[in-house]
Amino acid sequence: MEAKVLTEHYDKDEYRFLDGYKKHGGYQMLEQAFKMQPKDIVEQVKSAGLRGRGGAGFPTGVKWGFLPDNGEPRYLVCNADEGEPGTFKDRLMMERAPHQLIEGMIISAFATGSHKSYIYIRGEYNYPAEVVKQAIDEAYKAGLLGKNILGSGFDHDMDIYLGAGAYICGEETGLLSSLEGKKGQPKLKPPFPAIKGYLGKPTIVNNVETLAAVIYILRDGVEGYRKFGTEKSAGTKLFSVSGNVVKPGNYEVPLGYPLMDLINNECGGLKPGRKLKAVIPGGSSAPVLTAQECLDATMDYECLAQKGSMLGSGAVIVMDDSNCMVDSLSVLMHFYHHESCGQCTPCREGTGWLNKIVHSIAKGEGRLQDIDLILKVAENMKGRTICALSDAAALPAISFVSKFRDEFEFYVREGRSKVKGVSYAEM
Amino acid sequence: MFKLSDSGIEFIKKELERYESKLSAIIPALYRVQKEHGWVSPDAVVFLAEIMDIPESQINEVLKFYTMFNQKPVGKKHVQVCCNLSCAMNGGRELVDHLCKSFNVKPGEVSEDGQVTVTAVECLGSCGTAPMMQVNDAYYENLNHESAVEIIKKLEV
Structure with missing residues (x-):
């Protein structure tokens, strides 16, 4: 059964606009948040067990807790650089409920003491970005952003920034490099962004869905939020x-x-x-x-x-069963090779070789030893780079080859796919 | 000589003030150039370096890293078809072939009349509505060969 907490009102067009969003309870939790101590909100998010919804699944409240108390300005950045193949949920959230994201962000900013936030949206998401931009304008006009929000004494400015086509900018330090106006290459961690992030200042980077979920942790309380999910995967x-x-x-x-x-x-x-x-x-x-x-x-x-x-x-x-696993892996390896930012040798070279080897098999030119070569190259790409892209390419390659080895062997032996109707497609 | 409209120059000057780091204005500036000219030429980079007071090398670093900036001219209708896994499973690659044949153009090249460029691209975040394409700024989803050709033909640019 579906459990519509975040998406309860996504079927209503009016929900995209301030009035409609408010009609369905929008911005009530922001008012409630302003009556709380910021550190209590952080504790509540921790206790609720919210984990990052962008991919890594890191506990959100714990991440917030890493911010140093050194008086430096803090930034909140929403990662809306949705690029993981197969993922299209953040796009839906921004298109259907831009104010939900904004409310979640203001609450999160208040909890973490940040007075400036950016929503980094992938460049191709032109329409969702336009929807979010209009919502930000509406929020400013209604006094929900800017100085002394709703008379709380809390100031917060929000802006959007469009990427320009790079999967790696979904990695939080790559995203920050891009936001700083540079090529989107990830940075070595530590220091983590919470310590040194955007322009060297303490920065929290959270996914769209993560930030929106904060609203419902306040609304339903820790117990209410934990009504769904498991002990370690709440909500x-x-x-x-x-x-x-x-x-x-x-x-x-x-x-x-x-x-x-x-x-x-x-x-x-x-x-x-x-x-x-x-x-x-x-x-x-x-x-x-x-x-x-x-x-x-x-x-x-x-x-x-x-x-x-x-x-x-x-x-x-x-x-x-109409899919050929060799063909599918060739699509994925082309992607990772294309998206490797190139700064770490195991990833730059490894994704290149994986792409070449898998494509040569898919062309019917593979050798039996190439199958083990895929595993060997992939093993050497794991855990040796600045960011997770190298592992992200290696792990699927290893899983495809080890779980569907018969298809790879058949392709090499016969020079064609084991699955009927599949032929090599040049990328 | 490369030129940008007065409003384009004004836009870039505002972007230089908008962010904490002026380098952050490079991406918006490149978008603006592309919007007016369809692509970002080497002359455009020289021009931007001058008006933004940012070294050419830093502008080139950004230009060459991101795939959405066209470093050569493209057709007025820039058709980008997603060919990542979910789309490949639903005919994305065949759609590229069909569009190339229909508009008599090779992938990534400009049709003779300057109207169409067809490119296979990576995931556009539209996996549940495959196959799909992006033409200039807009997404078109749940396509078949006929509807895709029709959309491109009817589009006014």
């Missing part, structure tokens, strides 16, 4: 389901929800006559699950980690 989550299902789309369900229910109930199952082959449960960087592994998988951080994959951004890519 609801938006899942973007795509691929071979009858009804792809965004679905908000409690964390811990069975993967097969999501596919069969919410998404209408597979197309007639098709069998499930595999699912990528958390965006293209998440190791693939076999159909067998999907049977008892639940959509929470622990279960998917236990299965050697991850919840990631909540992008569920469902693959039926």
